[in-house]
Amino acid sequence: MNKTFKLYGIIFIIVMAVLAVLELNRTEVTDWRKNFDLTKKTPFGLFVFNKEVNKLLQNEVTKTDLSPYNFYKNSQKKPHNILLIQSKIDAESWNKILRSVYSGSDALVISEDFPPSLADSLGFTPANVSLRTENTLKLTDEKLKTDSLILDKLPGGQGFYSVQKSHGILGKAVLDGGKVNFIKIKYGKGHFYLHSEPLFLTNYYLLKPGNQKYAQDVFSYLPARETVWFSGANKPTAESPSPLRFILSKPALKYAWWLFLGGLLLFAIFNAKRKQRIVPIIEPLKNKSVEFVKSIGNLYLQEGDFHDMMEKKAQFFLHRVRMDLMIDTQHLDEKFAHLLHLKTGTDLKEINDAIDLIKRGQDPYASVIKDDLVRMNTLLDKILK
Template structure:
C-alpha cells in the first residue's frame, strides 16, 4: 500500500469520526418559522388542518395549487366558498375573488397581510395590536361566548383599526377592545370574512385542547356548500423536483452523499497536483491591422492615384452620413448641405466646400491634386468629428 492510499484512508477515518460525533451530539431543534405549509408538521405548518379540513367543511373541499387569477380564468362555478390562508395575493387575484363574491360567493381570508389597494376599496385598514401576557381571541356572537383561543406563541399582533359602519365585527382580542381581528364585509350578493390571525389554523394551536372549537366557530360562518381552498398559496418554498430529493431528505443518506462528494474532490485535487503537465506558453497573435493600413496607404502614395483615394474617402464619408445621420446622399444639392449643417452644427461654407471636393472625387474626368486630397480629408474629418 503506497503513501497516497494511506493518506486517503486516514482522511476518510477522520471525516467519519467527526460526522459520528456531530450526529451523536445533535439535538432536535424545533422549527418555529411561520411556513403555513400543508405538508409541514412543524408548529406553524398546516399539516393538521389539511387533514381535518374535509371533516370541518363536510367533505366539500376542492384544493388547488393555482392562484385565484389563474383558477378563475378557466373555471366558472356557481356561488361557492373561497378559502385563503396566509397568502400575499396580487391585485388581479383579489379582483377575481371580489367578482365571485359579488356574484354570491363567500370568501374567508385568514392572513396577516392584505392588499392595500383592496383594503382601501373595501373600507378597512390593519394595524398592530398590543397583546397582554395572557390574551384570548373571542367572538362577539353570544352563542360562541364559551369558545375562545389563547395566543401564547408568536402572534401576528395584527388587527383592523378602521372599518366602515356597515362592516360587522365578529371577533376581538378581548371583550371590550375596539380593535377587531375578525370582520364581515357585505359585497354584492356575497360576503367577505377577514381574520387577521393566521396562527389559529396551525399545528401548534389546533393540537391544544378546546382550541378547535374556536376554529369551528370561525368556519361556521361559511355556508354548507363547495369550498375552493387555494392551498398552493401556502407553499412558501416549492417542493424540490431534484432526483436527489429522497437522499437529501434523509440525514444518513445526506451525510453519505456529501462524504462521497468530498472524497471525490480530495481525490481530484491530489491527483491533479501529481499529474498536471506543464502548460506550454502560446504567444498571442499580433494585431497587424495598423501595419496593413499603412502598407495600403503607402501603396496608393507610391502610385500617385490621388483621384481614386478621393473617391474612396468620399464613399466612406457618405456611407457614414447615411448610417449615422440618416441623411439621403443621392443628391449632393443645397438640401443635402442644409441637412448636414443642421445635424452636425458645422458652417454651411465648410460643408459646401467639402461637398464640391466630394463631387470632384466622384467625377472620373476631374483633375485632382495631392493638395485637394489633403484638404478634403481634413474637411470631412472635421465635419463628422
C-alpha cells in the same frame, strides 16, 4: 503502502467517526417557520387542518390549485363560499373574487397581510404589528365568548382599526387592548370575513385540547354550501427534477454526500501536488567521432594511399609532442630522440625507428607499404600511451 497514504486513511477514519458520533447525538431541530404548507407536520404547517377541513365544512370542500383568475375565467359558478389562507394572489384574481362575492358568494380570508387594493375596496385599514410574545383570541358573539384560543408561540399581532360602523366586529385580541382581528364586511349580495391571525389553523394550535372549538366557531359563519378552497398557495413547490433530490432531502445522506465531495476534492488537490508532470525522454546526442574516424580510415584503406596516411599520422603525433610534452619538433635529430626518451621512458631504439618512419612519411618521394604504416602506428601509440 507509503506512510503518507496511511496518514490520510487514519485522518479520514477519525473524521468519519466524529461525524457518526455527532449524528447519533444530534437532536432534531424544530422548524418554527410559518410555512402554512398542507403537507408539513411542522408546528406551523397545515397538515392537520387539511385532514379535518371536510369535517369543518360538512364535506362540501373543493380544493383547487388554480388561481382565482383562471378558476373563474372558464366557469360561472352559483353563489358559494371562498376560502383563502395566507395566500399571495395577483390583482386580477382579487377582482374575480370581488365580483363573485358581489354576486352573492361569501369569502373567508385568513391572512396576516391584506393587499392595499382589497383594503381600499372594502374600506378597512390594517393595524400595526404588535410585539407581544403571546395573546388570547376571543370572539365577540355572546354564545361564543367562552371559546377562546391562547397564542403562546410567535403571534402575528396583526389586526384592523378604523373599522366602519357597517362592518361587523367578530373577534378581538384580548391582550392588545381588544385589537380587532376578525371582521365581517358586506359587499354587494355577499360578505367578506377577514381574520388576521392564520396561526390558529396550524398544527401546533389545532392539536392543543380545546382549540378546535375556536376554529369551528370561525368557520361557522360561512353558510352551509359548497366551499372552494384556493389551496395552491399552501402547497409545496414542484419537486426538483434533480436525480440527487432524495439524497439531499435526507440530512444524513446529505452530510455524507457533501463529505464525499469534500474528500474527493482534497484527494485531487493533494494527489495533483504529489505527482510531477511527465518529463519527456530526450535521447542524448550520439558521439559520431568514432564513426567518422572509421569512415575516413575505411576510405583511405580503399584508396590504398599508405603514404598519405603516414604523413597525417606523423603530423598528429608531432602536434601532440609539442602540446603535451613541450618538445620542439622542428629538427628530428638525436637531441629530439633523447628528450622524447627521457619524457616518455620509451626505449631509445624504438624512438629512432619511429623517427625514421616519420621522416619517410614526410618525404613525398619515399616508397612505403602497408606494413610500414602498421609499424609506425604501433610505435607512435606506444610512445604516447
